[in-house]
Amino acid sequence: MAREINLVPDVKAEMIKTLKQRNFAFFICIIVAIASVVITILFGVIVGGQKLVIDNKKSSLDSLSAKLGSYGELNDYLTIKDQLGNLSTLANNQNVLSRTFDILSAMLPQGPDTITISQLNVDLSAERPTFTFEAQADAGQEPFIDYNVLDSFKKSMEYLRYDYGKYVDKDGNTIPAYCMIETSPEGSILQDPERGIYAYWTINAKGCNTSADGSTEGYQKESYQDQEVVRIWRTPQFSTWYHSATAENQPFMGLDGTITGVEHFESACVSYKGNTVIDPNEPKWEQTNDQCLLVPDGIQGIKIADSSNGRDSNNNLVLRFSAGIVLSPEVFKFPNTHMLALAPSGRHNVTDSYVQIQAMFGQRANDCKEGDTGCNTNTNPQPEQSTEQNVNSGEEK
Numbered sequence: 001m002a003r004e005i006n007l008v009p010d011v012k013a014e015m016i017k018t019l020k021q022r023n024f025a026f027f028i029c030i031i032v033a034i035a036s037v038v039i040t041i042l043f044g045v046i047v048g049g050q051k052l053v054i055d056n057k058k059s060s061l062d063s064l065s066a067k068l069g070s071y072g073e074l075n076d077y078l079t080i081k082d083q084l085g086n087l088s089t090l091a092n093n094q095n096v097l098s099r100t101f102d103i104l105s106a107m108l109p110q111g112p113d114t115i116t117i118s119q120l121n122v123d124l125s126a127e128r129p130t131f132t133f134e135a136q137a138d139a140g141q142e143p144f145i146d147y148n149v150l151d152s153f154k155k156s157m158e159y160l161r162y163d164y165g166k167y168v169d170k171d172g173n174t175i176p177a178y179c180m181i182e183t184s185p186e187g188s189i190l191q192d193p194e195r196g197i198y199a200y201w202t203i204n205a206k207g208c209n210t211s212a213d214g215s216t217e218g219y220q221k222e223s224y225q226d227q228e229v230v231r232i233w234r235t236p237q238f239s240t241w242y243h244s245a246t247a248e249n250q251p252f253m254g255l256d257g258t259i260t261g262v263e264h265f266e267s268a269c270v271s272y273k274g275n276t277v278i279d280p281n282e283p284k285w286e287q288t289n290d291q292c293l294l295v296p297d298g299i300q301g302i303k304i305a306d307s308s309n310g311r312d313s314n315n316n317l318v319l320r321f322s323a324g325i326v327l328s329p330e331v332f333k334f335p336n337t338h339m340l341a342l343a344p345s346g347r348h349n350v351t352d353s354y355v356q357i358q359a360m361f362g363q364r365a366n367d368c369k370e371g372d373t374g375c376n377t378n379t380n381p382q383p384e385q386s387t388e389q390n391v392n393s394g395e396e397k
Contacts, residue, residue: 094334095124099341100131101357103294103331106341107160108360113149114138116312118364128296129332131325136310136318136365150307150321157302159344160294162328164336165267167199167232169210170218172260175201177337179208181229188356189340196235199338201263203230218249219263234265234338236272238285255283265338268292294328294341301326309375310365317375320365 100122108115119134137149167175181200183189191197202208203216205227219230241253241262251262257272269292274283295301307321330336368375 092333092335095129095332096334096339097122097124097332099332099339101360102339103131103162103327103341104360105356106294106343107156107325109149109153109156113152115149115153116362117360118362120361124332128329129327131327132323134320134322134364136312136320136362138312138316138318147307147319150304150319154299154302154304156344157295157325158298161269161289161342162292162294162331162339163267163269163289163342164292164330164339165265165269166337167201167263167265169201169263170261171211173210175210175232175263176207179203179205180232180338181224182338185225195237196233197340198231198233198235199265200224200227200229201232202227204228230263232263232265236264236285238272238274239282242274242283244280268336289342292328292330294331295325296328297326309368311368311372311375312365313363318365320367 100120104117108117115135115137117133117135121132123130123132137153166177167180169175179202181190181202189197190199203219203221209216221228221230223229236253236259237251238253241251241259242255243250243252246252246260249261251259253259253272253274255274255276257274259266270287270289273286273288275286276283278284303324305322305324307319310318310320312318331339331341
């Protein structure tokens with residue numbers, strides 16, 4: 001059996017091992033040095049290339065800047081462009097002050113009891129719009145100064161509502177607001193005594209045809225103010241539209257209030273529900289509007305500052321008072337189109353709006369003079385004088 005004999009001393013073997021480790025370390029250092037040189041060269045190339053690109057872009061930008069600076073109308077263009085960009089924001093924040101009169105027409109009582117405003121201030125700057133006014137209440141009969149008129153006016157705040165939304169065609173496409181005529185030339189709401197409120201769609205006016213192919217077939221057109229229009233009912237036509245099931249090319253109104261197949265008004269506030277328990281063919285319809293409160297705080301939303309006896313311009317006894325009413329901000333917002341204030345009874349004014357506004361306001365009543373027993377005792381010893389007739393009229397829904 002062969003045997004191996006190690007003739008190398010231990011010191012010599014250790015030296016050989018150390019030399020191998022040294023040579024390996026030198027090899028690693030050489031590799032690292034070569035890699036460092038390569039990386040440095042690549043970095044220099046990249047930095048140099050970036051500098052060339054940046055210099056080239058800067059030259060191009062300087063050239064374009066000089067070219068833009070040569071246009072004398074540049075500042076005007078930039079100003080107009082900036083303003084156009086703000087149009088949508090401005091529109092969303094815009095308030096429609098003219099809705100004040102529609103609100104007052106729904107708010108002020110009509111009938112024997114009247115309230116006439118002598119001074120009105122509308123504040124739209126706060127978080128909630130506010131009406132502050134001086135007014136006079138006239139019971140119209142003995143006793144002429146009746147605090148029940150004012151009390152009834154306060155309690156009505158809880159029942160005031162508003163409504164807004166959009167008109168759509170029979171396919172559900174939104175009709176632009178400018179394509180709708182909602183008032184007569186005199187400014188009164190378009191209303192049928194039996195069928196309710198409606199509006200006219202100027203279907204052939206520019207930008208008003210909502211169909212994809214421009215067709216107007218299937219619509220019942222009529223003439224109004226020398227325009228071809230389609231009448232759209234804001235008040236649902238329950239008996240005509242209700243069916244137990246949908247049918248092609250036929251108006252349909254379900255018991256849940258959904259309406260299809262006919263041009264109509266989609267309310268953001270009012271919802272309808274039908275009940276067929278009594279008669280399956282003639283549902284009993286309920287109308288609800290719980291969200292769109294004209295005076296969100298109800299009776300707490302009106303504050304009576306003071307009240308006193310007085311005489312109006314016709315020398316009739318009236319109750320003078322000052323009040324402030326906090327309203328919903330949504331009722332004045334421009335994007336909320338087709339806004340309508342709703343009186344407690346659902347009454348809508350249908351008379352000449354100019355006469356209507358005139359009837360809302362009147363000369364400030366005078367304080368009771370010293371020795372005026374009738375004024376101080378809430379009775380009128382003089383023959384009853386004719387007061388200015390309130391020409392407003394309304395319809396109960």
